[in-house]
Amino acid sequence: MLAAALCGFYRCPHAVAWLLATLSSSTPLVISLLLNDDQWDRTFFAIVVFSLSIVAIAVSFGQWAVLxxxxAWIALIPLSSLILWIIHERKSASRRL
Structure with a gap:
């Protein structure tokens, strides 16, 4: 997902949907790999990931419909990233990565 988003952003840097798809797919990855300790507030990270994904989906559909x-399929990148985040967060803290 991240590779597809980066490739799309590289090929079409004027489309904000590609930028947000890149950010919304890289943010959960960075959080999962670098900030996966119990000392971090997981609810704050969930709010960040959900908000960014929803905005990325809305912008993707907006750029497709209006501009x-x-x-339209760019919206699948943040949606699938959000689904993977939900699956990851449902695991117990000891079973993460």
Whole structure:
């Protein structure tokens, strides 16, 4: 997902949907890999990931419907990233990564 988002952003840097798809797919990855200790507030990270993903989905559909500058399937990148985040967070803290 991240590779597809980065490739799309590289090929079409004027489309904000690609930028947000890149951010919304890299943020959960960074949080999961670097900030996976119990000392961090997981609810704050969940709010960040959910908010960023929802905004990325809305912008993707907006750019597709209103401007026509990006395809509608870009919304699948932040949606799938959000689904993977939910699955990851349902695991117990000891079983994460």
């Amino acid at each position: 026509g500058t990006s395809p």
